[in-house]
Amino acid sequence: MDNLVTRFLRYVTFDTQSNPANPLCPSSKGQFTFADQLKSELITLGLSDVSLDDNGYLMARLPSNVDYAVPAIGFIAHMDTAPDASGANVKPQLVENYQGGDIALGLGEQVLSPVQYPDLHQLHGHSIITTDGTTLLGADNKAGIAEIITAVATLIANPSIPHGDICIGFTPDEEIGRGANYFDVEKFGAKWAYTIDGGPVGELEYENFNATSADVIVHGVNVHPGTAKGKMVNSMNIAARFQAMMPADETPECTEGYQGFYHLKSAEMSVARSELGYIIRDFDREGLAERKAFMQTTVDALNAQLTQGSVELKMTDSYFNMKEMVEPYPHIIKLAQQAMIACDIEPMIKPIRGGTDGARLSFMGLPCPNIFTGGYNFHGIHEFITVEGMSQAVKVIVKLSEKTALEYR
Structure with missing residues (x-):
């Protein structure tokens, strides 16, 4: 010893x-x-x-x-x-x-x-x-x-x-x-x-979990705040809207055992561009596929609501x-x-x-x-x-x- x-x-x-x-x-x-x-x-x-x-x-x-x-x-x-x-x-x-x-x-x-x-x-x-x-x-x-x-x-x-x-x-x-x-x-x-x-x-x-990383990239427009009316698109506000659309009870701090989750692990924020880094976890491959589909559906829904700015999603499988x-x-x-x-x-x-x-x-x-x-x-x-x-x-x-x-x- x-x-x-x-x-x-x-x-x-x-x-x-x-x-x-x-x-x-x-x-x-x-x-x-x-x-x-x-x-x-x-x-x-x-x-x-x-x-x-x-x-x-x-x-x-x-x-x-x-x-x-x-x-x-x-x-x-x-x-x-x-x-x-x-x-x-x-x-x-x-x-x-x-x-x-x-x-x-x-x-x-x-x-x-x-x-x-x-x-x-x-x-x-x-x-x-x-x-x-x-x-x-x-x-x-x-x-x-x-x-x-x-x-x-x-x-x-x-x-x-x-x-x-x-x-x-x-x-x-x-x-x-x-x-x-x-x-x-x-x-x-x-x-x-x-x-x-x-x-x-x-x-x-x-x-172990099936694992995917997901990057949500929000594109806005930066204009001097003194002349921003009708021009500025603050990507941070759009990013906040996206996070609010994610299920609050399916995060690491709310799950255990065989329950999967979405985890916002990082954020790089600015007016013109913001990026949210998520990891997605599920023990079942079908469950992981459903979670990935939910992320894409949420991005599509938010894009449909926007008159200015845009959101894109990049996902990469990590392990199974x-x-x-x-x-x-x-x-x-x-x-x-x-x-x-x-x-x-x-x-x-x-x-x-x-x-x-x-x-x-x-x-x-x-x-x-x-x-x-x-x-x-x-x-x-x-x-x-x-x-x-x-x-x-x-x-x-x-x-x-x-x-x-x-x-x-």
Whole structure:
């Protein structure tokens, strides 16, 4: 556990925030710097086929230690952190033996409160790693990286634990939807894999949203406000009308479980031109198609109302529900469930209200469910993770490697 925590605390000091405005891969230099450090660590551990390509994809393999054929399995995590909060100068703090109540974040006014985050009520006695209230933590997904490497180190240190080939992959730019863009499935070499990118202990996910991005672009006319009567068309007012036409109860803050949503995530506003950035999510492909049709119908309706100015809509599909690609291989899920149960963890099969590299990789021929890291509140300054949850993730990875080998004995 000490090695696990030491690794994680070291990893979060790397600023690996991805940059959606940069078309290069990786989209930030910090990701490559981090990948290069990880490469050295994997080589020092004695792994085989360690490679870091020009796009920042790091792969390695722990060779089988049994004398019979076992399908190679993989474990994957992403190196970048989300653009939603700063990932620079992360100052983690360790709160040991948490006994309840608010946790002060750093020296500021920010607190981690069980009133706002009731999960804390279930974590009394645990050691909790938080931020200082000025940045995200980076448990999403540096916890996954620390857990995978610690699990591999455990297998190396305990050769009596049987396992087949274990393939490791660390990817860039997952948080901006590009994590699988240049992933070489054939080179990776696994028959199936697991992303270690989930939340609380026990999460096991093989369903995710179907996802589309939608840009609503409003064209107006800018004229000096002193002489604007009858001439100016303020695109911001039209953009506000469009947002008001969207269903107020179908947003992330109003939905849960299998409910889809429309999410206004960004706005660039000026008199002459405004752009609203939405993401559209639904677990069912037909449901996603209906949501896309609603967006187009709403744009058409608003254009019909306008005597001046215009609205256009651009939509791009991002990823699809991995369920249809994973369900034909039920043993992948069964093995993960068995591994958790063997570690005294109750599996919690639930849908991912988001996406992972595994979603796209599943459609690229690598079925890839998602397993917990032990973290909470990803993408914000209230992100935290428990040491116990991380340790349990390591145990599951080790046990899953062992059970796969025993399954094919």
